[in-house]
Amino acid sequence: MTNVEEKKQPQKRLEPRSAQFVRGIGPRRFEALNRIGVHTVKNLCYFFPRRYEDRTRFESVANLKPGMEVTLRGEILAQGVKPLKKFAIFEMVVGDSTGTIQAVWFNQPYLKNQFRVGDQVILSGKVECYHNQVQLNSPEYERIERAEDDPIHVGRIIPIYPLTEGLVQRSLRQAMKEVIDRHVPNEIEEFLPEEIRSRNSLLDLTTALRTMHFPEDWRSLEQAQKRIIFDEFFTFELMLLSKIRGIRSREKSMPFEKNSALLSNFRKALPFELTNDQEQAVKEITDSVSQTIPMNRLLQGEVGSGKTVVAAAMLYLAAQNRLQSALVAPTEILAEQHFGKLKPFFESLGVQTALLTGSVEENERSRVYEQAQAGAPTVFIGTHALLQEEVQFQRLGLVVIDEQHRFGVAQRAKLLLRRPRPHLLVMTATPIPRTLGLTLYGDLDMTILRQLPKGRKQIKTYWIDRDKEEDVLKHIRNSVAEKDEQAYILFPIIEETERSDLQAATQEFERLQKGIFRGIPLGLVHGRLAKKERDNVMTRFHSGEIKVLVATSVVEVGIDNPNVTYMVIENAERFGLSQLHQMRGRIGRGTKESMCFLFGNPTTEDGKKRLRILTKTNDGFTIAEEDLALRGPGDFFGTRQTGLPYFRVASLTRDVSLLLAARNEAAQFLERDPDFSQPEHNLLAAEIAQRCTQFTP
Numbered sequence: 001m002t003n004v005e006e007k008k009q010p011q012k013r014l015e016p017r018s019a020q021f022v023r024g025i026g027p028r029r030f031e032a033l034n035r036i037g038v039h040t041v042k043n044l045c046y047f048f049p050r051r052y053e054d055r056t057r058f059e060s061v062a063n064l065k066p067g068m069e070v071t072l073r074g075e076i077l078a079q080g081v082k083p084l085k086k087f088a089i090f091e092m093v094v095g096d097s098t099g100t101i102q103a104v105w106f107n108q109p110y111l112k113n114q115f116r117v118g119d120q121v122i123l124s125g126k127v128e129c130y131h132n133q134v135q136l137n138s139p140e141y142e143r144i145e146r147a148e149d150d151p152i153h154v155g156r157i158i159p160i161y162p163l164t165e166g167l168v169q170r171s172l173r174q175a176m177k178e179v180i181d182r183h184v185p186n187e188i189e190e191f192l193p194e195e196i197r198s199r200n201s202l203l204d205l206t207t208a209l210r211t212m213h214f215p216e217d218w219r220s221l222e223q224a225q226k227r228i229i230f231d232e233f234f235t236f237e238l239m240l241l242s243k244i245r246g247i248r249s250r251e252k253s254m255p256f257e258k259n260s261a262l263l264s265n266f267r268k269a270l271p272f273e274l275t276n277d278q279e280q281a282v283k284e285i286t287d288s289v290s291q292t293i294p295m296n297r298l299l300q301g302e303v304g305s306g307k308t309v310v311a312a313a314m315l316y317l318a319a320q321n322r323l324q325s326a327l328v329a330p331t332e333i334l335a336e337q338h339f340g341k342l343k344p345f346f347e348s349l350g351v352q353t354a355l356l357t358g359s360v361e362e363n364e365r366s367r368v369y370e371q372a373q374a375g376a377p378t379v380f381i382g383t384h385a386l387l388q389e390e391v392q393f394q395r396l397g398l399v400v401i402d403e404q405h406r407f408g409v410a411q412r413a414k415l416l417l418r419r420p421r422p423h424l425l426v427m428t429a430t431p432i433p434r435t436l437g438l439t440l441y442g443d444l445d446m447t448i449l450r451q452l453p454k455g456r457k458q459i460k461t462y463w464i465d466r467d468k469e470e471d472v473l474k475h476i477r478n479s480v481a482e483k484d485e486q487a488y489i490l491f492p493i494i495e496e497t498e499r500s501d502l503q504a505a506t507q508e509f510e511r512l513q514k515g516i517f518r519g520i521p522l523g524l525v526h527g528r529l530a531k532k533e534r535d536n537v538m539t540r541f542h543s544g545e546i547k548v549l550v551a552t553s554v555v556e557v558g559i560d561n562p563n564v565t566y567m568v569i570e571n572a573e574r575f576g577l578s579q580l581h582q583m584r585g586r587i588g589r590g591t592k593e594s595m596c597f598l599f600g601n602p603t604t605e606d607g608k609k610r611l612r613i614l615t616k617t618n619d620g621f622t623i624a625e626e627d628l629a630l631r632g633p634g635d636f637f638g639t640r641q642t643g644l645p646y647f648r649v650a651s652l653t654r655d656v657s658l659l660l661a662a663r664n665e666a667a668q669f670l671e672r673d674p675d676f677s678q679p680e681h682n683l684l685a686a687e688i689a690q691r692c693t694q695f696t697p
Contacts, residue, residue, distance in 0.1 A: 016040040016041070016042055017040060017041045017183075017187060018030075018039065018040060018041070019033060019038055019039060019040055019041055019043060019044050022041060022044065022175055022178055022179055022183065023175070023178045023182075024171060024174050024175035024178055025175050028166060029166060029167060029171070029172075029175070031166065032164055032165060032166030032167050033047075033167070035164055035165075036162070036164050041179060041183045041187055042187065042188065044175075044176065044179050044183075045179060045180075045183075045184060045188060045209050046209075046648065047161065047176075048212050048213070048228075048648060048649060049159035049160050049161050049212070049213065050160060050161065050162045051160045052157050052158060052159055052160060052215070052221070053124075053157070053158045053160060054157050054158075054218075055071040055122075055124045055140075055155060055156060055157070055158050056071070056155065056156055056157060057071065058071055058072055058073045058122075058155075059071065059072050060072070060096060060097075060098040060099075061074065061094075061095065061096050061098050061099035061100060061101050062098035062099045063098075064101060064127045064134050065127060065134070066127050066128055066129040066134060067126070067127065068126070068127045069125070069126055069127075070124070070125070070126075070127055071122065071123070071124040071155065072094070072096065072101070072122070072123055072124075073096065073120070073121070073122045073123075073144075073155070074094040074095050074096040074100075074101075074120070074121065074123075075094065075095055075096075075118065075119070075120055075121075076092055076093070076094055076115055076116070076117050076118060076119045076120075076121055077093045077094065077095045077100060077117065078091075078092070078093040078117060079091065079092040079093070079112065079115050079116075079117060080112065081109045081112050087106060087107040088107060088109040089104055089105070089106055089107075090104070090105045090108050090109055090111045090112055091103070091104050092104075092115065092121075094121060094123060101134055101135060101136060102133065102135045102136075103123055103125075103135065103136040103137075103139055103141075104135060104136070104137055104138070105138050106138065108138075114143065115143060119143050119144075120143070120144040121141055121142065121143050121144065122141070122142045122144060122151055122153075122155045123136055123139040123140070123141050124139055124140040124141075124153070124158075125137065125138065125139025125140060126139075140153045140158075140169075140170070141153065142155060152173055152174065152177050152214065153170060153173060156214070156216075157214075157215045157216075157217065157218070157221070158173075159173060159176070159213050159214065161173070161176075176213050176214075177213075177214065179213075180209070180210050180213050180214060184206055184209055184210060185206060188205055188206055188209060189205075189683050190204055190205045190206070190683070191205070191683040191684045191686070191687040192205065192231065192234070192684070193669075193680070193681070193684070196234075196665050196669070199665070200230060200661060200665070202226065202227045202230055203223055203224060203226075203227045205227070205231075207224070208223075208224040208227035208228060209224075210224075211223070211224035212224045212225070212228060225649055226658065228648070228649045228650075229647075229649050229650040229651075229655050229658050230658055230661070230662055232647045232648065232649065232650040233647075233650055233655070233658055233659045233661075233662035233663070234662040234665060234666055235684075235687060235688050235691050236439070236645055236647075236662075236691075237438075237442070237662050237663045237666035237667075238666045238669065238670070238684075238688055239688050239691070239692060240442045241663075241666050241667060241670055242670065242674075242688075244296070245670060245674060251294050251420075251421045252292045252293075252294070252420055252421065253289075253291075253292055253293070253294040253295070253397070253420055253421050253422060253423050254292075254321075254323060254395070254397045254420055254422075255289070255290055255291055255292050256286070256289040256290050256317055256318065256321045256323070256397065256423075257290070257320075257321055258286060258287070258290035260286075262317055262320045262321075263282070263286075263313060263316065263317060263320075265349055266312075266313055266316045266317075266349065269345065269348060269349055270309070272453065272454075273454075274306075274309065275305075275306065275449075275451040275452075275453060275454070276451060277301070277305065277448075277449045277450055277451040278305075278306050278309060278310050278449065278451075280447075281299065281310045281447045281449060282310055282313050282314075284297075284447050285297060285299070285310070285314055285425060285447060286314075286317065288423065288445070289314065289317070289318075289397075289398065289423045294421045294422070294423055294424065295423035295424060295425065295445075296424050296444045296445060297424065297425050297426070297444055297445045297446070297447055298426050298427075298428065298437070298444040298445070298446050298447065299311065299425055299426065299427045299428075299447045299449070300427070300428040300430075300431055300432055300437075300446070300447075300448055300449070301428075301431065301448060301449025301450065301620075302430075302431065302449060302450060302451075302452060302585075302619075302620045302621075303429075303430055303581060303582055303584070303585025303620055304452055304453070304456065304585050304588065304589060305449035305450065305451060305452055305453075306449065306453060307427045307449060308338070308427075310449070311327065311400045311402075311425060311427060312342060312345070312346075314398060314400065314425060315327060315342075315346075315379045315398065315400065316346065316349065316351060316379075318377070318379075318397045318398045319346075319351040319352075319377040319378070319379060320377075321377075321397065322377050322395070323377055323395050323396070323397030323398065324372065324375065324376075324377060324378055324379075324380065324393050324394070324395050324396045324397060325378075325379050325380065325396070325397060325398040325399070325400070326379075326380045326381075326382070326386045326387070326393075326396065326398070326399045326400065326422075327342075327379065327380070327381045327382075327400045327402070328382065328383065328384055328386055328387060328399065328400065328401045328402065329381070329382070329383055329402045330383070330384075330402060331383065332357045332358065332359055332383055332531075333527075333534075334402065335355070335357050335381055335382050335383050336355070336357070336535075338381050338402075339353065339355045339381045339382075342379065342381065343355075343381075346379055351377070351378075351379060352371075352376065352377070352378040352379070353378065353379045353380075353381060354367075354368045354371050354372075354378055354379075354380050354381070355368070355380075355381050355382055356368045356380060356381075356382035356383075356385050356386050356391070357382050357383045357385060358383065358385055359531055360382075368380070368391075369390060369391060369392070372391050372392060372393045372394070373392045373393075373394060374394065375393075375394030375395045377395075380393075387399070393418065396418060396422045397422055397423060398422055398423045398424075398425065399422045399423070399424050399425070400425045400426075400427065401424070401425070401426045401427065402427050402429075424444075426444060429582050430578045430581055430582045430585075430620050430623075430624060431448075431620040431621045431623075431624045432624055433624045433625050433627075433628040433652075434625075434656070435628070435652040435653070435656055435659055436628065436652060438659060438660075438663060439645055439652060439659075442663075450621075455590075455591045456588060456589075456591070457588060457591070457592070457593050457594065458588075458618050459584055459585075459587060459588040459594045459595070459596055459618055460593070460594070460595045460596070461584065461595070461596045461597075461598065461614050461615045461618075462595065462596070462597050462598065462615060463572075463598045463600070463611045463612065463614075463615050464597050464598060464599055466599075466601060469599050470516070472568065472597050472599075473512070473516045473517075473568070474516060476548070476566045476568070477516055477517055477520060479565070479566065480520060480547040480548060480566070481519075481520060481547075484544070484563075485547075485563065485564075485565045485566065485592065486541070486544070486546075486547055486548065486549070486561065486563050486564045486565070486566075487547070487548045487549070487564060487565070487566035487567065487568070488548075488549050488551060488564060488566070488567045488568070488586065488587065489508075489512070489548060489549070489550045489551070489567075489568045489570070490551055490552070490567065490568065490569045490570065490583060491504065491505035491508065491550070491551070491552050491570050491571070492552075492569075492570065492571045492572075492574040492575055505524075505526060505550065505552055506524065506526075508550070508570070509522065509524045509550040512548075512550065517548055520547050520548060521540075521545060521546045521547050521548075522546065522547070522548045522549075522550060523537040523540060523541055523546040523548070523549050523550065524537065524549075524550045524551070525537050525538065525549065525550075525551045525552070526551065526552040527552060537549075541561065542561055544563065549564075561586075561589065562589040562590035563590060564586065564587045564589070564594075565587060565588075565590075565592050565593065565594045565595065566587065566594070566595055566596075566597075567583070567584060567586065567587045567594075567595075567596045567597070568596075568597045568599060569583060569584075569596070569597070569598055569599065569600075570599045570600075571599065571600055572598040572599060572600035572611060573600040573601070573602035573603075573607040573610070573611065574600075576610070576627050576630075577610050577613060577614060577623050577624075577626055577627035577630065578620075578623060578624055578627045580598070580610070580614055581614065581620055581623045584596045584614070585620075598611050598614065598615070606630050609630065610627075610630060613626050628652070628653055629653050
């Protein structure tokens with residue numbers, strides 16, 4: 001049989017073996033490992049250290065000083081157990097050519113049987129001072145019997161594992177050594193094709209796993225981490241790209257007519273010209289919806305770049321194709337704003353609209369349900385109530401989700417279980433970093449808006465010292481009184497249920513109303529305000545009757561008023577960079593110069609850095625990358641993002657080049673074997689299936 005024929009033989013996956021039967025684990029440790037998700041030998045192999053300690057450099061006894069973390073090697077000169085009333089102390093005197101030191105272990109008298117005078121030992125721990133003498137208190141230890149022995153606790157780079165009750169570092173490290181020496185060679189199967197390993201200079205899997213647990217040096221550890229990180233990205237991207245191919249090959253959408261004349265009336269009705277970026281976006285999206293392949297597209301752009309206008313063009317195009325469409329907003333406030341602005345615009349073009357949110361009364365709700373079932377071309381605007389099973393659309397051709405970062409890959413899949421499958425356009429509130437675009441939004445094609453509409457001026461941003469805050473408020477008061485301008489004063493209520501924050505905002509509103517802004521019409525809005533009262537305040541603010549709007553961060557999600565030229569953000573350090581940038585983007589919507597003032601006293605260096613960055617740039621794409629670096633991917637959007645894939649070792653901020661390489665390899669692989677039908681890819685297919693739950697926690 002030739003080598004080629006051998007390679008094409010089907011690969012058989014070994015049955016997983018329980019970790020309980022690894023020497024050194026036993027029932028009690030196995031139960032503890034189960035609590036942290038470790039059940040099999042393979043789980044143990046991928047239970048990586050949380051950090052490493054370098055215990056390769058031996059310190060001379062003569063150089064030891066209290067507080068030092070050291071590793072030393074010497075001979076046992078004396079040892080024994082010292083009994084006390086409540087416990088016993090095991091003591092050892094160790095010496096090298098420069099001096100001696102005492103090491104003590106509390107309540108571990110059994111150690112007496114493990115050591116003999118004359119043994120060579122390696123000790124590692126913190127030097128302390130006791131009765132004016134240096135000593136080691138409960139150090140890690142290793143007895144060296146022969147020169148060729150391989151110590152695993154000292155004298156090398158040592159793995160430090162995450163622990164739970166019932167586990168200790170020393171015994172877990174011994175069990176891991178057993179796994180690496182005896183089980184990995186027989187039970188870990190190489191699933192990554194050799195040509196991919198070769199192109200990307202990757203270790204084989206057995207070597208990588210051995211090195212992840214017991215590295216010989218830092219360089220070899222880096223190589224091992226590179227392999228594990230590549231595996232995580234590569235299998236994730238294969239899963240994601242396979243899903244996209246599956247959708248495109250199996251599912252069909254209703255195609256729109258590709259006729260530029262259909263949008264001529266839409267353009268004529270606009271009071272402004274579209275930017276070049278908006279025109280390009282309309283073209284890209286039109287090209288996608290004109291196919292039977294379902295569109296999955298992400299529309300992202302700078303704050304104020306006109307994403308909603310592009311979405312409105314597509315909603316109008318759906319109606320011109322006799323199809324229904326849905327614009328789904330994350331909150332009722334934003335849904336009502338969209339409806340208030342789009343209803344008169346669309347009706348002037350002869351397009352029906354309907355609103356559906358949780359606050360819509362029963363009679364109106366029933367009417368919307370009937371309208372959806374009738375199939376007449378209508379633009380439906382609302383919250384995610386629009387996508388519930390009760391709403392039976394007959395000809396739903398397009399769904400636009402004003403994402404606001406609330407839904408990940410798995411959540412979007414649930415929203416689109418309708419047949420025929422509607423085209424999907426997702427809008428983000430602010431630019432997102434490239435790595436998050438390839439993971440959280442990796443199943444979507446990208447359209448980007450960088451251009452701002454003509455006449456917009458750069459917003460000037462200032463971080464204000466506490467003793468200058470009153471001066472800023474006085475300046476704003478004079479401007480709104482004399483120049484007929486308006487202002488926002490925002491308070492950071494991260495969740496509207498946080499009563500203390502809400503009370504603080506209300507109290508500050510009352511203080512401003514009676515103090516600096518006495519005689520100036522002020523309004524207050526927050527998420528717990530009754531809808532009727534909130535609508536009244538917003539109407540009066542938009543008309544110019546209310547000059548200053550004191551609000552919680554509900555303003556962040558899309559209130560649009562071109563006359564607002566000032567914004568004050570109280571306690572700005574409580575927000576992430578992207579959130580601050582998004583809120584700042586609520587001003588500067590007209591042609592007047594606008595200013596944003598950050599009030600805050602951050603106590604951490606990261607908090608100070610966030611505010612400094614915001615004062616230096618208005619570029620949302622730069623801000624997004626800085627925010628990701630500061631906050632990490634999980635908290636990039638302000639609250640823990642459940643749609644993000646989970647990676648054990650890979651970092652979306654650190655490992656960008658490996659992510660791009662893995663995505664490129666995944667795309668090439670699927671070109672060659674889209675269905676994993678080649679026998680030599682059986683193990684890879686099984687690995688991806690096993691990792692699916694890891695990527696969607």
